[in-house]
Amino acid sequence: MKPRSALTRRGFLAAAGGTMAALAAGCGSEQYVQAAGSVPRQYRNRLHLVFWHSFGSKPGEALTALINEFNESQSDIYVEGQFQGSYEASVQKLSAAIIAHQIPDLVILSEVTWRKMHLADRLEPLNDYFEGDFTPDIYLENFINEGTVKDTVWWIPFARSTPLFYFNRDVFEKAGLPTEGPKNWRELKEWAPALQEHARYTLALAGGYASWYFQGNVWQWGGRYSDGLDVTLEEEKALEAGQWMVDFVRKDKAAYLSPDASVDFMNGVAACTMLSTGNLAAVSEGAKFNVGTTFLPEYDGFGCPTGGSGIGVMRDAAPERKQAAMEFIRWLSQPAKSAQWTIETGYMPVVKAAQQEQALVETAEKNPNYRTALNQLPKTKPQDLIRPIVPSAGEMMDTALQKLYSSNESVRDVFGRLDKQLQRKADLIRETYEARYL
């Protein structure tokens, strides 16, 4: 018995050793291959593109419809859309895929995650792919400039959104207040007591993405999150913006941290809230009252950030696939298709000419709230760099704001701590940043 089991053991160990060697050899190769996918029979003879995206539910259906339309409209390329989870989950999978050398050809990247890929130098520079009437100018300046660094386009806008100020028209009417909503924060503060006779709170503050919404506030007070990579949270204007909101929560008892701002707003718990333009369809349907929207309130000026996602092409994909990817993006950027995407999802139209498309004009006419987002669009600008570019900056800032909205800590303390945290992390990537941006 003993000799037999020893032989079997030795044999097993030899086989295991062989497998390890094979694995090591596999890891050493530099070749990038396309990520796994499947192609239906009728498309087998075409060039196969793998497109990773983060759209489920309604936007997912809209995107699948667009992809199918593209596949049927020509016979050279087959685009396979693969849902990979949220923006954050998708970029984690992408990072793993890059290390494993099995990558998709084009990916949906959010306004935060695209910078991560850009810093890592994994995105294809797209300038040379534009030709004829397919130029960066067809896109809204705000959007295409956000994806442009050192005059090179890295990221094409696709599903962009902005925050919007939502308010309960019925409550405003009952309180005898103007039904166009507040123009600035001072007005809202004055109106708060009247509003709170008909709703428990005036303003629901969202916990998730709190720092995205607050970006507008910081600008409205004349401050900024950062100047490039230098964090400016400890400057007076930023502190004042924070203090005003904190007072609105603690002294006026008019605002509060909500676990789900859209739900509380729809239930009439809060008279107003700030949400993404992407929530418009859901809120309009779920609310049992007249929903009003207006621009973000001003203070010493106007401020509103952009958000959402766009498309990046992977640098390490095969050249013919990158070319085909841009063909697909070109197709998506036709005014009619951009308008179609906007109508079905509520994301902003990224192509200038899309705003004149008949279908979109009619939709905006039927639903005036739609028009609000479009009208606010020219006044928006990309976020201060610190939030998108530093890893996990968004989460850290959200946590700090949630703390301010729900505890008694002072703005100076919380922002001071956050400033140091962010600056520390920013300094870690400073070298890469300067190489890629300056």
Add this chain to the structure above:
Amino acid sequence: MSTATTVSTSPTTAAPAERKPTAGHVLGRVVLYLLLVLVAVVAILPVYWLISSSVKQSGDVHQFPPNWFPMPWTWELRNYVDAWNAAPFGRLYINSIVFAVVGTAGEIAVAILSAYAFAFLRFPAKNVVFMVFLGAMMVPGTVVLMPNYLTVASLGWVNSYAGLIVPGLGSVFAMFLLRQHMLTLPVEVTEAAKVDGAGHLRILWSVILPMSRPMVATVVIISLVQRWNEFIWPLIVTTTDTMRTLPVGLLMLKSDEGYVNYGVVMAASVFVVVPVLVVFFLAQRQIIAGLTAGATKG
């Protein structure tokens, strides 16, 4: 000298059923049952909420105060149709079943064999190896996610059944439970079998396994349910819908910004939960037996 043989006996020898219940007993019973009902309600509440929400119209799920008893005429059964169509549930079911059944079968086979080895075989550094395995149990799953993914990718197993199933086959937890159980089995039976000339495999199959049935059943149930609900690994290792499992499929009904119809999400969740409930009802005797196996000796 007549011995009393009348039926009206003293209380000490009467059967309990004939004893008149005292007020204290009744009260005690009532309190006990009330408590049990309360615990049962708390336990079943999430499942009740799931099912009642799945028939609500969109937006009503968020209503506050919550609508606990949606009336049958308001039921939105369309949610189930929409849920089924929102993701390829037929395919997702098949994948989940394959993943759960084949994965569990493989895991149990490996666990039984290795448990037997650690319980009954003698080989050099056995205790060291066992300690190393135990140490592996302490490593958080997230830490090995990336290395596992890289290994699976270099083997070309991304988005395949092999990639889904193989990495989970070596379960130290299952092996540990079985080994501990095998050690409690009487040594005499094993020795008797050895004297009769049985080899290790024979002993395992004919002696050890029959005596370990409750423990094996427990491990099978735990493994099956855990695999059915497994989310992170299938999310990472699969890229197309044809290979995904049910929990990952649920994700497709949600969207980062904007519209989520929670009635439909609840209906889809019912699809995921029902098979587990069915298995539990069918196997509950085994589960209870397995869970209470160590409670009394013998």
